[in-house]
Amino acid sequence: MTAPTTTPPSTSPTTPRKTGARRVPRATSGTGEPVLRAGPLAIGGLIVAAILSIFPLYWMVVVASRTSDAAYSWPPHFLPGGNLGENIQRVLENPDAAILRGLMNSFIASGTITITTVFFGALAGFAFAKLRFRGKNALLLSIVLTMMVPIQLGIVPLYIMMDEFGWLNDIKAVTVPFLISGFGIFLMRQYSIQAIPDELIEAARVDGCSTWRIFWNVAAPALRPAAGVLGLLTFMQYWNDFFWPFIVLADPGNPTVQISLRTLNSAYHQDLSQIFAGTVIATLPLVIIFMFFFRQIISGIMEGATKG
Amino acid sequence: MNLQASVAPPGQSTGTPRPRRARRPSWARLDMKISPYLYVAPFFILFAIFGLYPLGYTVWISMTDTSPLSVDTSFVGTENFVRLFGDTRFWNSVINTLGMFVVATIPQLLMALILANWLNRRLRAIGFFRMAIAIPIVTSTAVVALVFGMFFARDYGLANGVLELFGFDRIDWRSSTWSSWLAISSMVDWRWTGYNALIYLAAMQAIPRDMFEAAEIDGASRMRQFWQITVPLLKPTIIFTVIISTIYGLQLFTEPLMFTSGSGALSGGTTGQFQTITMYLVQVMRTYNQWGYAGAIALVLFLLIVIMSAINFLLIRRISSDR
Numbered sequence: 001m002t003a004p005t006t007t008p009p010s011t012s013p014t015t016p017r018k019t020g021a022r023r024v025p026r027a028t029s030g031t032g033e034p035v036l037r038a039g040p041l042a043i044g045g046l047i048v049a050a051i052l053s054i055f056p057l058y059w060m061v062v063v064a065s066r067t068s069d070a071a072y073s074w075p076p077h078f079l080p081g082g083n084l085g086e087n088i089q090r091v092l093e094n095p096d097a098a099i100l101r102g103l104m105n106s107f108i109a110s111g112t113i114t115i116t117t118v119f120f121g122a123l124a125g126f127a128f129a130k131l132r133f134r135g136k137n138a139l140l141l142s143i144v145l146t147m148m149v150p151i152q153l154g155i156v157p158l159y160i161m162m163d164e165f166g167w168l169n170d171i172k173a174v175t176v177p178f179l180i181s182g183f184g185i186f187l188m189r190q191y192s193i194q195a196i197p198d199e200l201i202e203a204a205r206v207d208g209c210s211t212w213r214i215f216w217n218v219a220a221p222a223l224r225p226a227a228g229v230l231g232l233l234t235f236m237q238y239w240n241d242f243f244w245p246f247i248v249l250a251d252p253g254n255p256t257v258q259i260s261l262r263t264l265n266s267a268y269h270q271d272l273s274q275i276f277a278g279t280v281i282a283t284l285p286l287v288i289i290f291m292f293f294f295r296q297i298i299s300g301i302m303e304g305a306t307k308g
Numbered sequence: 309m310n311l312q313a314s315v316a317p318p319g320q321s322t323g324t325p326r327p328r329r330a331r332r333p334s335w336a337r338l339d340m341k342i343s344p345y346l347y348v349a350p351f352f353i354l355f356a357i358f359g360l361y362p363l364g365y366t367v368w369i370s371m372t373d374t375s376p377l378s379v380d381t382s383f384v385g386t387e388n389f390v391r392l393f394g395d396t397r398f399w400n401s402v403i404n405t406l407g408m409f410v411v412a413t414i415p416q417l418l419m420a421l422i423l424a425n426w427l428n429r430r431l432r433a434i435g436f437f438r439m440a441i442a443i444p445i446v447t448s449t450a451v452v453a454l455v456f457g458m459f460f461a462r463d464y465g466l467a468n469g470v471l472e473l474f475g476f477d478r479i480d481w482r483s484s485t486w487s488s489w490l491a492i493s494s495m496v497d498w499r500w501t502g503y504n505a506l507i508y509l510a511a512m513q514a515i516p517r518d519m520f521e522a523a524e525i526d527g528a529s530r531m532r533q534f535w536q537i538t539v540p541l542l543k544p545t546i547i548f549t550v551i552i553s554t555i556y557g558l559q560l561f562t563e564p565l566m567f568t569s570g571s572g573a574l575s576g577g578t579t580g581q582f583q584t585i586t587m588y589l590v591q592v593m594r595t596y597n598q599w600g601y602a603g604a605i606a607l608v609l610f611l612l613i614v615i616m617s618a619i620n621f622l623l624i625r626r627i628s629s630d631r
Contacts, residue, residue, distance in 0.1 A: 036520070036530070038429035046426050050440035053502060056455045057443065059466075063458070072464045124348045133344035139352075146355055150559055152586055153610045154362025156369055156593060156603045161362065177358035180351045208336070211343035240448035242562040247590065258450045265454060265569045272458065279451045286446040294439050301445070301503060302510035 057283070064088075064276035071272035087277035096267065098253055099278055102260035109175045109256065110238040116179040117234045118227045124180075125188025126219045130196055131211070140189070143182040151244060162248050173248040174256060178238065184230050191226035192219065229300035232293055236286055257282045370603035377597050388604035398605065400580050401588040402612070404489070408564075408584070409557035409616075412493035417549060420501050421542075424508035425534055441502040452495050453566030460491040460567075467491075482568060488582040495563045504549050511545040512538060547624050554617045558609070561586040585609050 038046075063071050066081035092100055127133070128140050151158070158177070167173040196219050204214045245256045252263045261282055264275045290297060370388055374381045392398055427438060444452070459466045460481040468478040481487045515538065523533045539546075564582045565573050574591040576583025583591075589609065593602035 036429045038426065038431040039530075042426040042429055043431065045422070046431075046437045046441075049423055050437055052498070053440050053444055056452070056459075056498065057447065059459075060451070060455050071458070074464060074469065076464075076466060076469065120350050124351055127344045127347035131340075131344040131347075133341070136344075139348060143351065146359060148555070149359065149363065150555065150610065150613065152559055152589065153606050154359065154366050155589070155606060156599050157362035157365035158358065159593070160365075160599075161358075177354070180354050182351065182355075185348075185351060210336070211339050215347075236446060240446075240450075242448065242450050243559075243586070246562075246565075247594070250594075258448055261450050261454060262566065265457075265566060266571070266573070267569075270569065275454060276458075279454055283447055283451055286448075287443070290443065290446045294442065297445075298438060298442055298506060301442070301506050 057287075060276050060279050060283070063272055064280045066273055068271050068273045071276075083273065084277065084280075087273045088281060090271075091264070091274045091277045091281065094264070094274065096252060097260045097264045097278065098255055099257060099260040099264075099281065101253075102255040102257040103281065105171045105255065106239055106257040109171050110235050112175050113178050113238050114231050114235045117181050117184045118231045120180040121184030121188040121230055122220060122223050122227055123215060124185040125190075126192050126196070126215055126223070128185065128189040129192035130198070130201055130219065140186075143185055147182040147186070155247065159247060168248055169251040169254050171249075171254070171256070174238075174241070174245050181234070184234065187230055188223060188226055191223060195222045195226070225296075228293070229296050232289065232297050233300055235289070236297075239286060366603045366606055369600055370607050372600045374599040374603075375597050376599065381600075384600070388601050389608075391601065392604050392608060397580060397583075398585075398588060401576075401583050401585045404485075404576070404580075404582055405558055405560060405584045405586075406616075407485075408489050408493055408496075408560060408582070409554070411489050412496040413550070413553045413557055415493075416497045416501050417504060417546070417553070419497070420504035420549070421508055421539070421546075423501065423505040424512055425538065427505065427509050428512045438506070441505055443502070444499045445503050447499065449495075449499065449562040450566055452499050453563045456491065456495045456498070456563075457567055482577060483581075485581040488564075488567065488577060492560075492563050492567060492582055496557070496560070500553070504553075507549060508542060508545060511542050515541050543624070547621060550620045550624050551617050554620050555613055558613045558616060559586050560584045561590075585612070 061084070062077060062080050064087055065084035066077060067083055070077055070081065091097065128136060162168050162173045165172075167176075200218055201214055204218055209217070240258065241256070242258045242262075245259050246262065249255055249259050252259070255263065261275070261278050264271075264278050371383060371385055372381050373384050373387075423441060427434070427441070431437070460468075462468065462478065462480045462482070465481070467481065472478060479487050481491045519537055520533055523537060528536070561584060564576050564584055565587060567573075567582065568577065574583075574587050574595060576587050585605070586609070589602055589605045592598050592605060
């Protein structure tokens with residue numbers, strides 16, 4: 001179980017055959033020119049796949065931009081209507097869903113987790129890749145092992161702890177336990193190995209730099225691309241997280257945005273255009289980020305990011 | 309904190325500046341010894357509090373009858389586990405979880421393989437296709453569940469509209485086991501197929517080009533090249549995605565939860581036809597307030613994830629080495 005996950009999938013088939021040659025382009029989206037030209041089947045298949053991928057998101061906008069009654073009509077409308085602004089206003093003003101508060105909470109929680117994950121990931125990743133200390137390998141292995149423990153396993157005691165800390169229905173409960181990730185450390189370690197030359201560190205040491213200054217002035221700038229990718233993936237993960245917020249933020253008055261959506265959906269009278277306006281608001285920030293950074297996100301995933 | 313103390317006793321490091329003479333002052337030696345531990349310590353401290361401690365506590369709590377409703381807690385030994393093995397609702401949730409895992413994962417990974425193979429061609433607008441196929445990843449599972457929940461609505465959903473268009477009967481997707489499994493699996497597949505395709509694509513791009521060129525000269529069809537060169541070389545990557553899918557698939561929660569609305573959503577349908585293990589776990593914990601029993605379910609779930617990952621690992625290794 002541990003063997004395949006410890007090595008990022010993209011590199012594992014690489015290493016045995018083309019060791020040196022493909023190391024360099026890994027930092028970018030790293031694509032070799034494919035040999036085969038795409039045939040009609042491939043093009044057709046890709047077009048269908050692209051439509052299937054985009055359609056649900058498009059459909060979300062269509063329903064969100066029409067009246068509530070239009071959602072139930074048959075045949076359905078396939079073009080956006082003109083009620084998007086009105087529906088968004090209605091969902092923002094819905095007192096039960098508290099979606100504005102949810103957006104703010106999600107932003108604060110995901111933002112905080114992202115900053116600390118990247119910082120401590122870089123710091124520890126740098127240490128594991130470039131510093132010498134006793135017990136390094138055992139500690140690294142234990143970090144990899146922690147990545148495989150699902151949160152469900154400790155959910156009951158974690159809930160009891162949150163209760164004792166007085167953190168139930170408080171965003172501290174969805175922030176503090178996740179401030180540092182094993183995955184982040186592992187990713188930054190892999191990147192540090194290739195991105196920071198040992199000679200540079202040695203030179204800095206000879207010049208009398210402290211370890212901290214070496215990290216801050218030599219390592220950190222070199223780690224910036226990987227930090228960006230890790231930050232994007234982390235922000236996405238916690239913005240979209242549902243399971244743990246559902247457990248500890250039971251009071252709908254102080255939700256994350258995903259919990260607001262759940263509250264909207266649970267209303268006795270379902271108002272589809274309002275629900276979908278909510279999903280548009282919840283998805284929009286990530287779609288915008290995705291559009292700007294999709295190269296980095298995709299290369300991050302292709303480098304062997306884990307799910308979610 | 310005690311990590312650094314045990315490895316670099318302050319007396320020793322400050323007391324031995326002589327051997328290295330003027331090259332490195334004592335503070336620098338101390339810095340080199342202690343800093344690495346300081347840098348990795350935050351993770352271990354946080355993990356000890358929010359990872360390790362709850363883990364040990366779960367083992368303890370699963371052997372008690374802890375409940376927020378009663379002040380007294382007594383040790384019950386293996387009682388919770390014995391009860392679990394006779395609990396038909398638990399086994400129902402296990403079957404549902406495994407069933408949806410199979411229904412979702414097999415087509416998902418096959419589609420991802422084929423998509424990756426298509427994306428690994430010379431093609432105009434390749435960037436657009438990659439972006440289109442990757443975009444479901446940014447959508448939250450809650451949003452996916454809401455949008456697909458509408459597709460699969462009984463009276464006005466698109467899925468039934470399409471069925472009717474082709475002369476089939478409408479389906480009440482939520483009412484039966486198979487239809488609800490299919491609907492929920494389609495949510496999982498929509499969100500994850502592109503992700504897996506990108507991982508396969510990365511691995512395919514690492515395959516040396518001359519292998520295909522040689523096969524092309526030998527007159528091997530593209531189909532044969534795919535099954536006999538690409539897939540076997542992708543074995544480590546396929547194993548990776550299968551294990552990841554197993555870990556996440558067995559924890560399936562949000563999609564089936566949001567498939568129905570209202571307060572009874574944790575039951576997963578009128579007869580629990582799509583209640584997953586995690587849903588049952590949360591229901592036992594939050595609705596029935598049986599924390600000890602919930603702890604036992606959590607442990608068995610973890611065990612199941614480990615066992616299934618191992619089985620899938622062996623299975624995939626066997627299948628791909630037979631080829």
